[in-house]
Amino acid sequence: MSHHHFLLHKPYGFLSQFIYELKRKKRLLGELYDFPEGTMAIGRLDEDSEGLLLLTTDGKVSERIRSKKVEKEYYVQVDGVITLEAIEQIKRGVEIGFNGTKYITKPCEAFILKEIPEFGPRGKKIRDERHGPTSWASITVNEGKFRQVRKMTAAVGFPTLRLVRVRIGDLHLGLLKAGDVIKVSKLL
CATH class of the missing domain: 3.30.70.1560 (Alpha-L RNA-binding motif)
Structure with missing residues (x-):
């Protein structure tokens, strides 16, 4: 199976998720890009936080990046x-x-x-x-x-x-502006 990986500059005011079950309206990652089914955020940035967020369809990659080995x-x-x-x-x-x-x-x-x-x-x-x-x-x-x-x-x-x-890790926010998404071949 071929997996998909993304770098995203999460803007202020968005949740680091695709589904929100509570009644209050929230802005979600799916509004920023048409991600493939099964895409998950690796870790979280709260609604008030911004910056680099990695997304993947590969659970093993997600687990490795969330480990204490990655700064x-x-x-x-x-x-x-x-x-x-x-x-x-x-x-x-x-x-x-x-x-x-x-x-x-x-x-x-x-x-x-x-x-x-x-x-x-x-x-x-x-x-x-x-x-x-x-x-x-x-x-x-x-x-x-x-x-x-x-x-x-x-x-x-x-x-x-x-x-x-x-x-x-070695991935940097760089010149990404808030809301920018880049598809990459691999993560760390």
Whole structure:
């Protein structure tokens, strides 16, 4: 059987799924492209998050990419000017809540971004500049607990305002614009 693989720049406001059973109207991945039957998102980005999302019709590929062996890098815009001390705490691991219990995140890579990334405007304005400064950081994790990166920045006093996944393993968001889909011959 021949499988299909895709790179997608998931825009803000879309769910990382094709079916939504609840009554509230949600924007789904099928609105962005005519994906073949059996296509699944590899991992998730929540509705408020953006960036690189891989899709496949091959469950084995999905399982391998979701494993702890594959790094996921995120650029996060945070409330305030993030400090080196906060970045060091994130790198060592911070306590977050997960499934009703406390969890210490695994050590990871993190650094302050010196320049504002060029992602273009988000579908919904983040906030007005009068509310104080913001800054950007890169956080690379090998695990993916529910809303983990958002919880990590909040745990060190810098809540996430915008989150964009820029890399999964060796695959990069690159020049993809929000909503762009590229069919590829293989994933990682």
